[in-house]
Amino acid sequence: MARKAGSHAEITGPKVREEALRLFAQYGYAAVSMRQIAKHVGLQAGALYTYTPDKQALLFDLMRDHMQKVLSGLEDLPEGGPVEQLEWMVRYHISYNLSHKDGVFINYMELRNLSEENHLEISRLRGVYEDAVEAILIAGQERGLFQIPDTRLATMAVIAMLNGVNTWYRESGRLSLERVEQIHWNMVRRAVTGS
Amino acid sequence: MARKAGSHAEITGPKVREEALRLFAQYGYAAVSMRQIAKHVGLQAGALYTYTPDKQALLFDLMRDHMQKVLSGLEDLPEGGPVEQLEWMVRYHISYNLSHKDGVFINYMELRNLSEENHLEISRLRGVYEDAVEAILIAGQERGLFQIPDTRLATMAVIAMLNGVNTWYRESGRLSLERVEQIHWNMVRRAVTGS
DNA sequence: GTCTATAGTACGATAGAC
DNA sequence: GTCTATCGTACTATAGAC
Numbered sequence: 001m002a003r004k005a006g007s008h009a010e011i012t013g014p015k016v017r018e019e020a021l022r023l024f025a026q027y028g029y030a031a032v033s034m035r036q037i038a039k040h041v042g043l044q045a046g047a048l049y050t051y052t053p054d055k056q057a058l059l060f061d062l063m064r065d066h067m068q069k070v071l072s073g074l075e076d077l078p079e080g081g082p083v084e085q086l087e088w089m090v091r092y093h094i095s096y097n098l099s100h101k102d103g104v105f106i107n108y109m110e111l112r113n114l115s116e117e118n119h120l121e122i123s124r125l126r127g128v129y130e131d132a133v134e135a136i137l138i139a140g141q142e143r144g145l146f147q148i149p150d151t152r153l154a155t156m157a158v159i160a161m162l163n164g165v166n167t168w169y170r171e172s173g174r175l176s177l178e179r180v181e182q183i184h185w186n187m188v189r190r191a192v193t194g195s
Numbered sequence: 196m197a198r199k200a201g202s203h204a205e206i207t208g209p210k211v212r213e214e215a216l217r218l219f220a221q222y223g224y225a226a227v228s229m230r231q232i233a234k235h236v237g238l239q240a241g242a243l244y245t246y247t248p249d250k251q252a253l254l255f256d257l258m259r260d261h262m263q264k265v266l267s268g269l270e271d272l273p274e275g276g277p278v279e280q281l282e283w284m285v286r287y288h289i290s291y292n293l294s295h296k297d298g299v300f301i302n303y304m305e306l307r308n309l310s311e312e313n314h315l316e317i318s319r320l321r322g323v324y325e326d327a328v329e330a331i332l333i334a335g336q337e338r339g340l341f342q343i344p345d346t347r348l349a350t351m352a353v354i355a356m357l358n359g360v361n362t363w364y365r366e367s368g369r370l371s372l373e374r375v376e377q378i379h380w381n382m383v384r385r386a387v388t389g390s
Numbered sequence: 391g392t393c394t395a396t397a398g399t400a401c402g403a404t405a406g407a408c
Numbered sequence: 409g410t411c412t413a414t415c416g417t418a419c420t421a422t423a424g425a426c
Contacts, residue, residue, distance in 0.1 A: 009391070028307060030225035033419065047392050049421070109304060112223060149378050153370065157382055160359020161352050168351050175348065183344050187352055190389045191382040204409070229402060242410050244403070 009050075015041050016051045021062050025102035029059050029113045059110060060118040066103035067125035070096060074132055082140030083189070089133055090188050091181045093162045098177065104166055130155055137192065146192045158188055204245075210236050211246045216257050220297035224254050224308045254305060255313040261298035262320035265291060269327055277335030278384070284328055285383050286376045288357045293372065299361055325350055332387065341387045353383055 019040040023032045034055055038045040052058040073096055078088055097104045107126075111119060134155040140146035148154045162184060169180060189195075214235040218227045229250055233240040247253040268291060273283055292299045302321075306314060329350040335341035343349045357379060364375060384390075 012391080026307070028223065028225050030223050031308065034421085035419080043391095044393060045420085046394080046422075050391060055420070112221070113226065149381070150370065153375065153378055154382070156359055156363050157356050157379065160362070161356040163359075164351055164355020167355070175345065180348065183348055184352065186344070187349070187386040191386040194385045195389065207409080228400075230400085238409095239411060240402085241404075241412080245409060250402070 012041065012043070013051050016043075016048060017058070017062060020058050021102050021106065024059065024062065024110065025105045029055075029106070029110045056113075056115055056118070059106070060114060060122075062103070063107050063110065063114070063118075063122050064125070066100065066107050067122060067129070069100075069103075071125065071128060071132075074129070077132075082136050082143065082145055083193075085136045086140065086188065086192070087185050089136060090158075090162060090185045093159070094165050094181050094184060095177060097163065097166050098169060101166055104163075108163075130159065133159060140192070147194050148192055154192060158191070161188070207236065207238070208246050211238075211243060212253070212257060215253050216297050216301065219254065219257065219305065220300045224250075224301070224305045251308075251310055251313070254301070255309060255317075257298070258302050258305065258309070258313075258317050259320070261295065261302050262317060262324070264295075264298075266320065266323055266327075269324070272327075277331050277338065277340055278388075280331045281335065281383065281387070282380050284331060285353075285357060285380045288354070289360050289376050289379060290372060292358065292361050293364060296361055299358075303358075325354065328354060335387070342389050343387055349387060353386070356383070 016037065020032075020037050023037055023040065033045075034048055035045045038048050041048075052061070073092060076092075077085060107122070111122060114122060134151050137146060137148055137151045137154055137158075141148050141151060165180060165184070169175075169177075171177075175183075211232065215227075215232050218232055218235065229243055230240045233243050236243075247256070268287060271287075272280060302317070306317060309317060329346050332341060332343055332346045332349055332353075336343050336346060360375060360379070364370075364372075366372075370378075
């Protein structure tokens with residue numbers, strides 16, 4: 001297909017999202033201007049509006065895409081007992097988050113910059129993830145494998161602990177990813193089973 | 196002392212800080228304007244500069260004050276064994292954070308909006324807190340009370356888990372503060388001792 | 391699809407009156 | 409200590425040319 005010089009929709013669209021994600025994660029949604037995003041993509045600011053109706057929609061799309069990818073990864077949850085499933089969840093959560101730091105970060109930090117409608121949808125998706133974790137804890141509790149006084153609180157505590165990894169882990173650091181996963185699994189296992 | 200009408204330094208100064216803290220926590224530093232702060236205090240924007248050299252200094256002062264209060268609370272750490280000290284830390288962390296939500300929140304969210312120099316100082320203060328927690332874990336490890344493969348990782352994991360409470364706890368909710376503290380202490384104890 | 395140009399608004403910070 | 413007024417700059421978003 002013949003195409004005008006400077007027309008690169010298939011490349012430019014993803015690049016806009018990529019740069020926006022990076023810049024939002026680094027400086028925060030409110031602190032990043034459309035001009036700044038455009039500059040990093042190699043466009044004038046006005047041209048961004050070919051790819052997003054406005055700045056808010058750009059943020060929302062990035063956050064929703066992140067959550068949808070996180071949730072679709074849950075389809076690989078292995079069959080088996082709650083203990084095996086919980087270990088898989090711990091490792092999946094840590095490794096997915098570490099390989100998608102920017103997405104994780106904006107989903108944490110930018111909730112308050114969403115419109116009310118968009119906020120509701122992202123919170124809903126987050127709830128689906130929390131429910132998936134809690135379902136494992138409930139199953140283990142019912143079979144007497146776990147000793148958990150409150151499965152919802154335990155769910156939030158486990159997720160919070162695992163989220164913490166992203167704040168300090170460095171690939172060049174002292175501990176390998178496998179070791180970090182393993183130590184966290186040990187702590188989570190002991191926290192929910194007492195053994 | 197006679198005083199001009201509208202002169203209220205002793206009242207206005209704290210009120211500026213109070214409103215700034217509230218607004219920064221609610222909307223984010225970058226999204227809040229000096230005009231907005233002034234309006235909530237009952238001033239014109241220019242008058243704010245009687246109380247802070249600029250917006251950045253206002254943020255930094257709020258964050259530093261929060262960390263200094265958190266750290267000065269550590270002076271009440273009871274003498275005794277590592278297990279008793281760790282329980283105290285868990286309860287202190289949860290209850291202090293829940294009673295100073297806005298301060299906790301901006302110290303989490305606004306690090307990236309600090310100048311490099313200010314960022315260094317806040318990170319240093321945070322490090323002092325982390326070191327205090329780790330010292331307890333190290334003491335327990337040395338006495339054979341804890342079984343922790345890596346005390347630094349365990350420190351970060353415990354702090355992350357406890358920080359999570361602020362994201363979901365509501366006073367009007369299902370669980371009392373005491374119960375939340377107690378359940379978390381149980382999980383932390385089991386995570387570090389395996390019993 | 392991207393550009394230039396711009397409308398309309400808001401920002402942080404300062405100057406000088408009172 | 410607070411006000412009014414304002415400087416200089418930056419913002420989101422749109423219009424119209426190519």
